[in-house]
Amino acid sequence: MTATASPVSSIAAESADRQSTLTNPDWAWQVGLWLLGFLVMYFPLYVTLAGSTWATDQQSHGPMIMMVCSWLLWQDRVAIFSTPRRPSLIVGGAILVMSLLTFVVGRSQGVVEIDALSQLGMLVSGLLLIQGPAAVRRAWFPLLFLLFAVPLPGAWVQAVTLPLKHAVSVVAEQLLYWAGYPIGRSGVTLTIGPYALMVADACSGLNSLFTLEALGFLYMKVMRYQSTPRNVLLSLVIVPISFISNVTRVLILVLITFYWGDEAGQGFTHQFAGLVLFSVALVLIYGFDRLLAARFDDKGGARALT
Numbered sequence: 001m002t003a004t005a006s007p008v009s010s011i012a013a014e015s016a017d018r019q020s021t022l023t024n025p026d027w028a029w030q031v032g033l034w035l036l037g038f039l040v041m042y043f044p045l046y047v048t049l050a051g052s053t054w055a056t057d058q059q060s061h062g063p064m065i066m067m068v069c070s071w072l073l074w075q076d077r078v079a080i081f082s083t084p085r086r087p088s089l090i091v092g093g094a095i096l097v098m099s100l101l102t103f104v105v106g107r108s109q110g111v112v113e114i115d116a117l118s119q120l121g122m123l124v125s126g127l128l129l130i131q132g133p134a135a136v137r138r139a140w141f142p143l144l145f146l147l148f149a150v151p152l153p154g155a156w157v158q159a160v161t162l163p164l165k166h167a168v169s170v171v172a173e174q175l176l177y178w179a180g181y182p183i184g185r186s187g188v189t190l191t192i193g194p195y196a197l198m199v200a201d202a203c204s205g206l207n208s209l210f211t212l213e214a215l216g217f218l219y220m221k222v223m224r225y226q227s228t229p230r231n232v233l234l235s236l237v238i239v240p241i242s243f244i245s246n247v248t249r250v251l252i253l254v255l256i257t258f259y260w261g262d263e264a265g266q267g268f269t270h271q272f273a274g275l276v277l278f279s280v281a282l283v284l285i286y287g288f289d290r291l292l293a294a295r296f297d298d299k300g301g302a303r304a305l306t
Contacts, residue, residue, distance in 0.1 A: 031081075034126045041103065041122070045115050053112060053151045061211045065149035068218060072142040080127070083134040092128030095121050116150045141221055148214040162188075168243070169199045172250045181258065190250075192258045199250060209242040212281050219285070230296040237288050238281075245281040252276060 054062045073080070099121030106115030123143060127135040136143070165188045173190060176183040184191040188199040216238045220231050 030130050031126075034130065038119075038122060038126070042115075042119060045107075045112065048112060049116070049151065059151055059210075061214060062149045062151070065145065065214055068214075069142045069146045069149070072145065072221075073139060076138060076142070080135045080138040081131055083131065083138070085130075086132035086134070087130065088128040088132055091133075092125045095128065096125035099125055113151050113153055120146055120150075141217075145214070145217060145221075148210060148217075152210075164243075165199045168246050168250055171247050172199075172254065175247070175251065176254065181255075183254075190254055192254055195257050195261075197254060197257060208246060208277060208281065209239065212238050212242050212245075212278075212285070215282075216285060219289075225296075227296045230292050233292060234285070234289060238285065241281050241284045241288070244284065245277045248280050249277040 049062060053059050099118045102114055102118040102121065106112065106118060120143060123139075123146070124136055127139060169185055169188045169190055173183050173185040176192070182193055190197050190199065213235065216235055220234060225231055225234075
């Protein structure tokens with residue numbers, strides 16, 4: 001006869017190993033030195049972003065993404081470093097060299113997009129050199145999530161923003177026209193009664209699209225869904241939801257201006273409309289997720305156990 005370990009014993013042993021890793025981490029000093037060097041390298045970048053890109057409406061989500069990534073890595077630190085250490089010196093060293101070159105080019109040329117992108121390579125190379133490929137696999141979500149903090153190229157933003165603004169203004173005009181309002185449009189400027197309102201870049205939907213995509217990825221991470229089709233569908237539906245939410249925001253601002261004047265439309269209610277945008281988007285995302293639950297929860301799409 002052969003003896004088999006009970007599930008309770010296995011769970012207890014795994015818990016003991018994790019506790020040992022947490023209380024006596026032999027990786028702590030290496031990670032500490034690596035993080036210190038990381039912060040020294042990128043602190044000037046954060047100062048620059050705080051005074052420029054992160055101060056704009058279009059990409060103000062950057063600090064939130066950075067904080068969420070840091071929190072996720074901290075929460076998963078034991079799982080990331082509990083695997084047997086098998087440092088990948090060749091691959092890790094190659095990624096480190098490429099990341100340093102990217103960092104130097106971005107910093108010397110003043111291109112914050114390239115400078116910020118090099119962070120991802122530095123984090124991956126550090127995990128490979130300290131712990132090994134298994135650590136990168138355990139930390140894949142925070143690393144991928146960090147991409148949302150990389151500033152978008154200005155030329156690309158301008159190229160995408162204009163058609164989005166035009167689409168939002170066209171849909172808003174048609175809906176108000178069908179509702180019987182005296183609405184007109186010239187380009188991205190809506191005229192209702194005696195008032196003319198231009199659809200601003202912040203109302204184009206690009207900013208909310210990236211912010212909502214980030215929130216959607218975080219939602220899927222927290223919910224621990226196991227079905228790849230479910231996660232893909234949930235991430236894709238955020239695109240039309242972002243557009244619908246921005247149209248709703250424009251409609252609210254136009255109607256407030258029509259009934260209560262230009263000062264009301266540009267005052268507190270303008271900021272309040274932004275809150276309505278995200279409220280509508282989150283309700284629609286949750287509603288679509290409930291529809292997906294009816295299809296996927298019984299077919300491998302339910303949450304993973306912790």
